Amino acid sequence: MIPAPFDYVRADSVDDAIARLREDPEGKLLAGGHSLLPAMKLRLARPSTLIDIGRLRDLAYIREDGDRVAIGALTRHHDVATSELLRQACPIVAHAASVVGDPQVRHVGTIGGSCAHGDPAGDLPSVLLALEAEFVARGPSGERTIPASGFFTSLFETALAPDEVLTEIRVPRTSGGWAYLKFNRRAIDWAIVGVAAVRANGGVRVGLTNMGLTPLRATGVEEAIASGADPAAAAARADEGTAPPADAFASDEYRRELAKVLVRRALEQVLA
Amino acid sequence: MTRISLTVNGQRREADVEPRTLLVYFLREHLGLTGTNVGCDTSTCGACTVHLDGESVKSCTLLAVQADGREVTTIEALARDGELHPLQEAFRRNHALQCGYCTPGMVMAAASLLRERPNPTEEEVREGLEGNLCRCTGYQNIVKAVLDAAASGARV
Numbered sequence: 127m128i129p130a131p132f133d134y135v136r137a138d139s140v141d142d143a144i145a146r147l148r149e150d151p152e153g154k155l156l157a158g159g160h161s162l163l164p165a166m167k168l169r170l171a172r173p174s175t176l177i178d179i180g181r182l183r184d185l186a187y188i189r190e191d192g193d194r195v196a197i198g199a200l201t202r203h204h205d206v207a208t209s210e211l212l213r214q215a216c217p218i219v220a221h222a223a224s225v226v227g228d229p230q231v232r233h234v235g236t237i238g239g240s241c242a243h244g245d246p247a248g249d250l251p252s253v254l255l256a257l258e259a260e261f262v263a264r265g266p267s268g269e270r271t272i273p274a275s276g277f278f279t280s281l282f283e284t285a286l287a288p289d290e291v292l293t294e295i296r297v298p299r300t301s302g303g304w305a306y307l308k309f310n311r312r313a314i315d316w317a318i319v320g321v322a323a324v325r326a327n328g329g330v331r332v333g334l335t336n337m338g339l340t341p342l343r344a345t346g347v348e349e350a351i352a353s354g355a356d357p358a359a360a361a362a363r364a365d366e367g368t369a370p371p372a373d374a375f376a377s378d379e380y381r382r383e384l385a386k387v388l389v390r391r392a393l394e395q396v397l398a
Numbered sequence: 399m400t401r402i403s404l405t406v407n408g409q410r411r412e413a414d415v416e417p418r419t420l421l422v423y424f425l426r427e428h429l430g431l432t433g434t435n436v437g438c439d440t441s442t443c444g445a446c447t448v449h450l451d452g453e454s455v456k457s458c459t460l461l462a463v464q465a466d467g468r469e470v471t472t473i474e475a476l477a478r479d480g481e482l483h484p485l486q487e488a489f490r491r492n493h494a495l496q497c498g499y500c501t502p503g504m505v506m507a508a509a510s511l512l513r514e515r516p517n518p519t520e521e522e523v524r525e526g527l528e529g530n531l532c533r534c535t536g537y538q539n540i541v542k543a544v545l546d547a548a549a550s551g552a553r554v
């Protein structure tokens with residue numbers, strides 16, 4: 127399978143990428159291409175221009191930023207997974223990156239591409255949601271910061287405007303327990319369901335992978351924990367407000383049940 | 399057409415390619431390097447694994463233009479002066495292949511793994527090869543071969 131023809135340009139800066147996006151409304155940014163190229167082979171995506179930002183090395187970094195850690199959008203999963211700084215300051219992010227796909231995928235795919243793609247089955251989005259991460263986007267009129275709660279808007283859709291580039295993701299330093307539990311049947315697969323849980327301000331925040339059109343916060347579970355419920359009782363509320371898909375791997379009922387089991391296990395781990 | 403210039407197996411190569419040319423087809427059809435196989439064409443099986451700047455990647459999911467200016471290594475470059483590479487030797491010694499279709503990708507993935515983790519545990523080998531499928535051997539001997547190559551201490 128080979129993608130349909132397209133024009134190929136290489137952006138030499140973020141501003142150049144923005145200008146090129148404005149020139150061709152049907153154009154798309156190419157980071158690692160590990161979501162975009164498979165979609166283009168299947169003609170699910172057919173951009174007229176590919177604007178390659180893969181060489182903007184100044185967007186590939188992980189550095190301390192006050193009480194946060196800033197991750198450049200073009201940082202590859204492999205570099206996130208093996209970052210000493212993240213392993214110490216925000217280990218759940220490093221761990222989640224280490225369970226994305228397989229080593230070959232992690233050598234190419236980027237954290238920015240994973241988020242901008244807006245796939246509810248992606249591993250990083252639910253983790254970043256639970257962490258209340260911030261997304262930094264640059265567009266023609268400058269930079270803005272988008273909270274995680276407003277970033278993932280619908281299936282494969284985000285708050286990014288068509289002429290905006292995601293440049294950075296900021297995650298808080300965490301000190302308490304954390305868990306990211308990804309359930310799949312074969313090593314390489316996407317999560318049938320995934321659960322992210324982190325301790326924060328005395329409570330627990332919980333994110334769900336592949337339980338709806340976007341990654342979701344399990345707010346019912348969070349409230350239950352805040353009002354003193356034990357993990358099993360809180361986990362019973364894991365599917366509140368979700369709309370899990372049904373596919374060849376699992377029915378929606380199965381996913382609801384699985385979410386409850388994984389949330390209970392994650393809470394036990396985090397509160398231990 | 400886009401002009402690209404890259405190093406493949408130590409040799410400088412220049413070519414005009416259609417931007418949509420996948421790296422695996424550039425290697426196989428433009429350069430005649432048919433050691434790299436195409437199994438699934440959908441980023442799943444790992445048969446097309448090559449190294450990009452020394453790290454394993456799936457060449458069916460990269461454009462040749464993405465490799466412009468970079469260094470690509472394929473299975474053809476592993477044997478030196480008629481001597482099999484230590485991983486190839488270990489695959490042979492341990493019967494780690496039957497039909498051989500997955501083997502070039504397995505060996506390239508294993509070489510990248512051993513570069514990152516020279517002394518992996520069995521579990522790390524299994525996880526490190528999770529992006530490569532074999533329809534014949536059942537993985538047992540593939541894992542054994544990689545552990546054997548690691549234990550032999552030969553440079554990979």
Ligand SMILES: Cc1cc2nc3c(=O)[nH]c(=O)nc-3n(C[C@H](O)[C@H](O)[C@H](O)COP(=O)(O)OP(=O)(O)OC[C@H]3O[C@@H](n4cnc5c(N)ncnc54)[C@H](O)[C@@H]3O)c2cc1C
Nearest residue numbers: 155157158159160161162227235236239240242248249292
């Ligand atoms: C075999 C395989 C298995 C996988 N398994 C998993 C898995 O288990 N879990 C998981 O989470 N992911 C998985 N992935 C997806 C992987 O994580 C991708 O790397 C990721 O989803 C996209 O990152 P990318 O850099 O390749 O983005 P690309 O494919 O280049 O881009 C994806 C989309 O985001 C846009 N985009 C990219 N960067 C930016 C930016 N900086 N600003 C604005 N828009 C941008 C692009 O225009 C495109 O629309 C898998 C992929 C493959 C091929």
Ligand code: FES
Nearest residue numbers: 437438439444458
């Ligand atoms: S041919 Fe590339 S992964 Fe199967």
Ligand code: FES
Nearest residue numbers: 496498532533534
């Ligand atoms: S030896 Fe036949 S596919 Fe692996």
